[in-house]
Amino acid sequence: MIKVSSKKNKYTYNVYHLVKAFFPNEEIIQNVDEKQESLVALNLPGGSCFSIALEEVEAAAGDLSEMETEEAKEQAIKKELTRLLYRYLEQQTRTTLAWGTLTGVRPTKLAMTKLEQYESMTEAEAVRRTVGAFRDEFFVSEEKAQLACEIAVREKKLLSKLDYKDGFSLYVGIPFCPSVCSYCSFSSSPIAEWKDKVESYLFALLKEIRAIGKMSEGHRPDSVYIGGGTPTTLEAEQMDRLLKTITENFDLSNVLEFTVEAGRPDSITEEKLAVIRKYPVTRISINPQTMQQKTLDLVGRNHTVAQTKDAFYLARKLGFDNINMDLIAGLPGEDASDMEDTLRQVEEMHPDSLTVHALAIKRAARYGQEGRKQDLHSEISQMIMSAADCAKRIGLQPYYLYRQKNIAGNFENVGYAELDKAGIYNILIMEEKQTILAAGAGASTKILLKDPIRTDSGKEINLVRCENVKNIMEYIDRVDEMIERKGEWLWR
Numbered sequence: 001m002i003k004v005s006s007k008k009n010k011y012t013y014n015v016y017h018l019v020k021a022f023f024p025n026e027e028i029i030q031n032v033d034e035k036q037e038s039l040v041a042l043n044l045p046g047g048s049c050f051s052i053a054l055e056e057v058e059a060a061a062g063d064l065s066e067m068e069t070e071e072a073k074e075q076a077i078k079k080e081l082t083r084l085l086y087r088y089l090e091q092q093t094r095t096t097l098a099w100g101t102l103t104g105v106r107p108t109k110l111a112m113t114k115l116e117q118y119e120s121m122t123e124a125e126a127v128r129r130t131v132g133a134f135r136d137e138f139f140v141s142e143e144k145a146q147l148a149c150e151i152a153v154r155e156k157k158l159l160s161k162l163d164y165k166d167g168f169s170l171y172v173g174i175p176f177c178p179s180v181c182s183y184c185s186f187s188s189s190p191i192a193e194w195k196d197k198v199e200s201y202l203f204a205l206l207k208e209i210r211a212i213g214k215m216s217e218g219h220r221p222d223s224v225y226i227g228g229g230t231p232t233t234l235e236a237e238q239m240d241r242l243l244k245t246i247t248e249n250f251d252l253s254n255v256l257e258f259t260v261e262a263g264r265p266d267s268i269t270e271e272k273l274a275v276i277r278k279y280p281v282t283r284i285s286i287n288p289q290t291m292q293q294k295t296l297d298l299v300g301r302n303h304t305v306a307q308t309k310d311a312f313y314l315a316r317k318l319g320f321d322n323i324n325m326d327l328i329a330g331l332p333g334e335d336a337s338d339m340e341d342t343l344r345q346v347e348e349m350h351p352d353s354l355t356v357h358a359l360a361i362k363r364a365a366r367y368g369q370e371g372r373k374q375d376l377h378s379e380i381s382q383m384i385m386s387a388a389d390c391a392k393r394i395g396l397q398p399y400y401l402y403r404q405k406n407i408a409g410n411f412e413n414v415g416y417a418e419l420d421k422a423g424i425y426n427i428l429i430m431e432e433k434q435t436i437l438a439a440g441a442g443a444s445t446k447i448l449l450k451d452p453i454r455t456d457s458g459k460e461i462n463l464v465r466c467e468n469v470k471n472i473m474e475y476i477d478r479v480d481e482m483i484e485r486k487g488e489w490l491w492r
């Protein structure tokens, strides 16, 4: 057990995640003690202790007197504290972390900010400096710094096509699935149990979509994403009504991407795909997660490997030329050879984009794999590397990346795509560069304000979140309230 004690609450997040990354298997207990002298103190297994005072951190951070605001000064202190702690943990454990001191989930956002700072330089020079900053300021490995930069450069080019000022993205959520996979981290409900409520849900959803359409008159969406859950759990006629409502209530002439996340192969039929083809949908997702039948059975994904292939080839036959596939590394009972076999089968199908997620070890542990945590870590690393190789062989390039919170290990989830087939919405959700208006239970609207505002605590923000209620029945009952809340902030 490791005890971490901080003088102020604001230091606990970074310290906790850094310690956890070095000691994935240790229980960490945190507390905040405003009376303690040191800024942060902790004891490690084996007895060694770390304790550091504010004066020591300030001395290491260099001249802070030039900092314009108190907030900037505090940020600098936090960054230096994390660096000092990292060096200590590195020395104690004799290990390094590929992502260094970066504990957040979006390293590409940081890479993008750095690249923007060097905008006046050539791209090669801007990348060189950003990689240098990742290495020197955050102790990120050369390989990961290059990956973050490569993706940020690609994202920047993709995002340059968007209308940030007046455009927005539309998200529509369908919270039903054919069955609930045991590792699922979304809020999803089995369609069979909700059959008699789907119509009421759709009624509320279409009402919200129409209202968003009205609120955004004069503004055109750059991307539309129907996700979930599994949108194709809707019947063909219901899907038709949904897509019709979207096309009738928004001017889609600016849309660069319109995705329907078909998701589960067992929900896809020719009739539903034919309906989707009638509309200007540019991209669909058919997600195997794995091509190992034993795993699908184990995790409650009630479909077969053959159904995945059938759905994929059916979609191709109907003319879908941008199909994404999602895979998960580290599913229960799988080792690197299972992933190799899955990748071999995926390669045969040749999707246009591939998204590779790592299953959080915390979750993997639920499947009785506690005993092999260490093995699991290296297995997942190997699986992720194999997936990167496979993507390269198919001609797909990495275009977005995010890391997972609260997991042991330094894994990242990466999206790979053919040129011009990248999922723009995926980037937008990560980079928070554009307003996302979201409809449906549990959907989260993010509104980018033209002018920043100050919160009650004095913090300056330019993004307001409006979360819809997750509970389906509550959503149906309270949809008017969900609509009203969005209107308060929109286009301000």
Ligand code: SF4
Residues within 6 Å of the ligand: 176, 177, 178, 179, 180, 181, 183, 184, 185, 186, 188, 228, 229, 230, 263, 264
């Ligand atoms: S298909 Fe996806 S959203 Fe649905 S239960 Fe499985 S993991 Fe969750």
